[in-house]
Amino acid sequence: xxxxxxxxxxxxxxxxxxxxxxxxxxxxxxxxxxxxxxxxxxxxxxxxxxxxxxxxxxxxxxxxxxxxxxxxxxxxxxxxxxxxxxxxxxxxxxxxxxxxxxxxxxxxxx
Amino acid sequence: xxxxxxxxxxxxxxxxxxxxxxxxxxxxxxxxxxxxxxxxxxxxxxxxxxxxxxxxxxxxxxxxxxxxxxxxxxxxxxxxxxxxxxxxxxxxxxxxxxxxxxxxxxxxxxxxx
Numbered sequence: 723x724x725x726x727x728x729x730x731x732x733x734x735x736x737x738x739x740x741x742x743x744x745x746x747x748x749x750x751x752x753x754x755x756x757x758x759x760x761x762x763x764x765x766x767x768x769x770x771x772x773x774x775x776x777x778x779x780x781x782x783x784x785x786x787x788x789x790x791x792x793x794x795x796x797x798x799x800x801x802x803x804x805x806x807x808x809x810x811x812x813x814x815x816x817x818x819x820x821x822x823x824x825x826x827x828x829x830x831x832x
Numbered sequence: 833x834x835x836x837x838x839x840x841x842x843x844x845x846x847x848x849x850x851x852x853x854x855x856x857x858x859x860x861x862x863x864x865x866x867x868x869x870x871x872x873x874x875x876x877x878x879x880x881x882x883x884x885x886x887x888x889x890x891x892x893x894x895x896x897x898x899x900x901x902x903x904x905x906x907x908x909x910x911x912x913x914x915x916x917x918x919x920x921x922x923x924x925x926x927x928x929x930x931x932x933x934x935x936x937x938x939x940x941x942x943x944x945x
Contacts, residue, residue: 726874753932763921763939765875770933808874817888818863818932820925822874 724749724813728823735830740797743807743826747790751811753818754785756794759806759825768794768807799830834858836937838924844943845914853909853940857926863887864907865925865934866899875923881907882929914944 725748735741745756756768769776769783771792776783780799785792792809806827810820837856845851857864863882867875877891881901889899896914901907911918921941925934 753934755933757936763941765923765936767933767935810874812932817880817890818927819865819877819880819888819891820867820875820934821877824872824874 724751724811724821726809726811726821726823728807728809728826730826731824732827733829735799735828737799737801737830737832739799739830740795741799741828743794743796743809743828745792745794745809745823747811750787750790750814751821752814753812753820754787754792755810755820756783756792757808757810758803759808761805765808796828799828801830801832804828804830836924836926836935838922838937838940840940841938842941842943844945846945847914847916849914849944851911851914851942853911853922853942855907855909855924855926855937857905857907857924858928858935860928861926861935862904862929863927863932863934864901865927866907866909867891867923867925868920869923869939870920878909911942914942916944918942919944 727746773787806825810822865880866878869875879889883904921939925936
């Protein structure tokens with residue numbers, strides 16, 4: 723099955739800093755999504771981004787499908803951005819299941 | 833309801849007991865997915881339904897795990913003869929036919945003593 727590698731595994735920032743999270747896939751995927759898991763465990767949808775670039779406020783994401791990676795940018799980070807960020811995708815030509823990476827744990831300090 | 837709901841939010845049981853976990857998808861969503869998440873890991877796929885039928889059950893770890901969706905809406909994940917290794921957060925997600933963005937519920941935290 724496909725492997726999903728996320729980097730960095732841990733990231734500590736001061737409030738106001740910018741960051742880039744990366745997600746690499748071992749094979750081509752469909753349905754690429756980025757999630758934020760808050761401290762209560764809820765997975766919150768950030769982006770559905772099989773290809774291209776999207777922006778939502780301080781967050782943006784870019785997927786380069788031909789090179790099998792995606793990037794999540796967080797600008798002017800806030801303490802409420804803390805939590806674990808996951809990317810996930812579905813194997814091409816088959817199931818719609820999502821295969822997740824192990825996540826990037828982000829801590830934003832005041 | 834507005835989002836995916838799951839009940840119970842927490843379940844504590846004893847080794848060897850039977851448990852049922854329930855998922856209510858977003859109204860109108862035809863696809864429903866079950867995942868489980870262990871501490872420090874990303875969610876792992878278990879099974880998904882399109883309508884009433886299981887389209888992919890390749891993630892079920894063994895025959896103690898079973899899921900149903902008899903009317904194409906609510907789904908129940910059933911675990912027989914629970915083991916301590918089954919302890920995890922069980923997550924449910926749903927998506928609209930033709931639009932594969934998945935939306936997750938809050939999860940059920942299962943603890944097997």
